[in-house]
Amino acid sequence: MRYAIPALLLMLGALAPTATLAENWALYEDDAHGCRLEYASGVFAEDSVDEEDFQRFAGPDEHTYFRVKGLANEKNWNAGQSAGNT
Numbered sequence: 585m586r587y588a589i590p591a592l593l594l595m596l597g598a599l600a601p602t603a604t605l606a607e608n609w610a611l612y613e614d615d616a617h618g619c620r621l622e623y624a625s626g627v628f629a630e631d632s633v634d635e636e637d638f639q640r641f642a643g644p645d646e647h648t649y650f651r652v653k654g655l656a657n658e659k660n661w662n663a664g665q666s667a668g669n670t
């Protein structure tokens with residue numbers, strides 16, 4: 585038990601830089617469809633559009649990323665309906 589507190593402090597200290605990076609947010613907006621997304625700009629950076637026309641956001645390593653693609657809202661769904669709650 586005597587090593588538990590120093591180990592916990594070390595672990596929390598290691599997580600602090602990531603938490604600080606996630607406090608900075610930016611807004612991505614697709615001009616064609618009006619798709620909007622807030623993302624942690626301290627963690628992710630806007631990258632290139634890929635071959636499937638998705639906007640890629642790169643993280644701190646090659647395995648950490650996400651992609652966004654706006655689509656036409658032909659059925660005029662709201663956020664609840666587009667999540668499968670029709």
